[in-house]
Amino acid sequence: MTFQEFNFKNNLQKSIDDAGFKEPSPIQQDAIPVILNGKDIVGQAHTGTGKTAAFALPILNMMTCNNEVEAVVVVPTRELAMQVSDEIFKFGKNLGINTATVYGGQSYSRQLKHIANASVLIATPGRFLDLLRDKKINIKPRYVILDEADEMLDMGFLDDIKEIFTFMPEERQTLLFSATMPNAIKQLAKTILKEPEFVTITKSEVTNSKIKQTYYVVDEYERDAALIRLYDFKNPEKSIIFCRTKKEVDRLSTFLVSQGYSAKGLHGDMEQRQREEVINAFKKDKLEILIATDVAARGLDVNDVTHVFNYHMPFDSESYVHRIGRTGRAGKEGAAISIVSPHEFKMIQKIQKATGGKLEAKIIPDIKSVKDIKTNKLVSKIKEQKVYDSALEVVESLKEEYDISTIAFKLASMLTNSTFVKGNNNIGKSKKDIERLIANIARTGGNDRSGNDRSGNRRRPRGGSRNGGRNRNGGAGSRNRSNSSSSSSNRRKH
Incomplete structure (x- = not known):
């Protein structure tokens, strides 16, 4: 199927x-x-499956x-x-449709000015409810969409959502999208939707x-x-590195910058202006790593x-799907690389079972493998390099002391x-270590009581000496341990 078959307006199709x-x-x-048939809908689909276009395109097509x-x-x-807002504006630009974005941290007057000229309003619950309660806006939208409903539930916005709908007109088309369907979301759907149709993306499609x-x-x-070895080996054009905690984001971004990479962090403790600057830099290719x-x-x-x-x-398969959905978008290919410890290994099995996807075990490349890739890239770059007059002058100057081969070797x-x-x-x-780990998980379900860790090696007794920091060549391994705190992110207000 193609988008042409929906028979959208010509300007929208363009x-x-x-x-x-x-x-x-x-x-x-x-x-x-x-949606084009005017029905209310409950859509269950994860981030990265194209939900925004799923509701934006038909709504834009029906707007007057x-x-x-x-x-x-x-x-x-x-x-x-x-x-x-960016995506709806992108699709609606040829239709003359403007968008307004409303969230906490910006002045009311500026947002109200944008709303006055907008056909589509995108808002976070807290600021939107403030505007409605204070009667700063009086709108009667024909279409109301709840996106990431389960996330709003997790963040404590359920009561705000219910109150928002007391301000919405009875005659409307309501669309609700959520990655999961907890009971609270099901009850909300019964309250705010009229005879909705349900669309669910199966696990095999997640x-x-x-x-x-x-x-x-x-x-x-x-x-x-x-991480450094894999980054050098994969040589990504633009990448996102996901961490569990804000502290880890700050530490890792500082570390990568110290190693010469163009990287910046993004988390909830940053000021809104800082976050917008980082996101815009990443979008505009001024930043390699987010x-x-x-x-x-x-x-x-x-x-x-x-x-x-x-x-x-x-911590769960839904977060994994959300993370990897940042790549492979708009029909392009992508790569999702996970770094796991033996103690996290069972999560691999859970994710594969929950998503229906296949995660392939790989061995981290050695120095020669990465060096070969870098050398081949350098050779290609030299072949493509244009020769400038200034370079000829340098070579001619060097020829007074060295033959051409020596000059070439030096350069x-x-x-x-x-x-x-x-x-x-x-x-x-190693490959054998991973095979042993997989076999051990299959045999014990990850609950090995034999005194071995999940990689099959003997566990170090409490208080015993630590000798696992030596590499396979007998040299001492790095002692720079990362913060592996598993505390969840603090709730953020908007």
């Missing part, structure tokens, strides 16, 4: 074509016809563009509000088949070394992310500094 969209995703294919707010989209976070998923097993102290917590990156929509790295595994020696590979030759578990 925006779809300009965005490079060819074939609708499963949620788009199932939800769009229902009468210079008043016709549609309201309620979302849990500021970041998602900005992303949804993870994008164009995303190659791999994982690497390391000891805890090897995480930083493993390091983020799950909450901060929810709804982040950047189509050209080539790689996603899980520095630690998330090549300068360039090959970029092919240097840091760290131990071998990082992480």
Whole structure:
């Protein structure tokens, strides 16, 4: 199926074509016809499955563009509000549709000015409810959309959502999208929707088949070394690294910058202005690496992310799906790389079972493998390099003292500094270690009481000496341990 088959307005179809969209995703294919028929809908689909376009395209197609707010989209976070606004504006630009984004931390007067000129309002619950209660706005939207409803429930916005709907007109089309369907969301749907149709993306469709998923097993102290080695080996154009905690984001971003990488962190404790600057820099390719917590990156929509790295595994499969959904967007291929310790290994099995996806175990490349890639890249770059007059002058000057071969060797020696590979030759578990780990999990369910750890090695007694920090060549391993705190992110207010 193609988007042409929905028979959208010509100007809307042009925006779809300009965005490079060819074939609708499963949620788009199932939800769009229902919405175009004027029905309320409950859509169960994870982030990264194309939900925004699933509701935005049919709504934009049905809008009359009468210079008043016709549609309201309620979302849990500021970041998602900005992303949804950007996408709706992108699709609606040829229709003359403006969007307004409303969230806490900005002046009321500025937001009210934008609302006055908007056809679509995207808002977080707290600020939107404030505007409605204080009668700063009086809108009667024909379409009301709740996006990431379960996230709003988790963040404590359920009562706000219920109150928001007391201000909405009876005659409306209501759309609710949620990754999961806890009882509270089901009850909410019964209250605010009229005879809705249900669209659910099955487990086999949860993870994008164009995303190659791999994982690497390391000891805890090897995480930083493993990340650097994998980054140098994969050589991603644009990537996101996910961490569990804000503290870890700050530490890792500082570490990567110290290693010469263009990286910045993103988390909830940053000021709104800082967050917007980081996101815009990442979007505009002024930043190679974004390091983020799950909450901060929810709804982040950047189509050209080539790689996603899980520095630690998330706590549940839904977060995993959300993370890897940042790559492989708009029909492009992507890569999801997870760094796991033996103690996190059971999570791999849970994720595979929950998502229906396949995560392939890999061995972290040795120094020669990375050096070969860097050398080949350097050779290609030299071949493509244009020769300038200033370079000829340098060579002619050197020829007074050296023959041409010596000059070439000296220049090549300068360039090959970029092919240097840091760290131990071998990082992480071997293929046999991983096979033993998989067999052990299958045999014991991860509850080995034999005195072995999950990799099959003897556990170190309490208070005993630590000898696991030696690499396979007998050298001392790094002692730089990462913070592996498993505390969940604090609730954020918007």
